[in-house]
Amino acid sequence: MSTTGAATPDNTAVRTALWRALHLEADRPPHVFEDRIGLRLADPGEQWRQRPDMDPRATAGFRASVVARARWIEELVDERAARGVDQYVLLGAGLDSFAQRCPQPPGGLRVFEVDQPGPQQWKRHRPAALGHGVPDWLRLVPVDFERGEDWLEHLGAAGFDPGRRSVVASAGVSMYLTEDATRDVLRRVAGLAPGTTLAMTFLLPAELLDPDDRAGLRTSGRGAERAGTPFRSFYTPERMLALARESGFREVRHLSGRALADRWFTGRPDGLRPSSGEDFLIA
Secondary structure, three states: OOOOOOOOOOHHHHHHHHHHHHHHHHOOOOOOOOOOOHHHHHOOOOOHHHOHHHOOOOOHHHHHHHHHHHHHHHHHHHHHHHOOOOEEEEEOOOOOOHHHHOOOOHHHOEEEEEEOHHHHHHHHHHHHHOOOOOOOOEEEEEOOHHHOOOHHHHHHHOOOOOOOOOEEEEOOOHHHOOHHHHHHHHHHHHOOOOOOEEEEEEEOOHHHOOHHHHHHHHHHHHHHHHOOOOOOOOOOHHHHHHHHHHOOOOOOEEEOHHHHHHHHOOOOOOOOOOOOOEEEEEO
């Protein structure tokens, strides 16, 4: 989640949007995920490809991880919507472009994007400048996490019904939160309607990464600290599953990044494959 109150998108949100765009430019088909709108939302300027974090070769593993997790979450949303789930919550929404790419969401889905007030202000006006606007089924929910505002209370005020089944996604967020803060998120989601599904990514400790990926984790950690958003938490799969159970979830599952890599990247002619290090909790 963003840590700035300024009316600009968060640095990590911009980087994620640009990596999704770069996937379409630098990587050969078949593309794992197609997002042509996120780049326009980010509005990075004409020189964005010259950014050090956009080097096509050096960032390939991170780029592949970002598009893999995006595809998996949206496939989960489609599957749950087909079963009658009609609420989708993005915690730390950043520059997610689901609402702009899906003008008619599946199953009458209502989408709630939760983020800090500044980035949400940007997100409210930027799509309108591109001719998209904010549809009735999309709610942008500004929450000042630094002041301890209750995101679930704000969701309710925006029309979210805690008594209805939902999909709650938190991608690329838990590493910036303390364990106590993550436990609080888990506890609140576990208290929602039965049949609600949480998909949360988490970073693995360095010793669980493939040896070739450990240097990249250190580099990204230093970059996050320079940007004012240091990595605060790493979890083994066992620890994350235990946190979810302690928070009230009855069914928990670990989905490894390697499993997503095997699903969509095996046999690619360009050798693109996600770096190890980011896994999913499904609860």
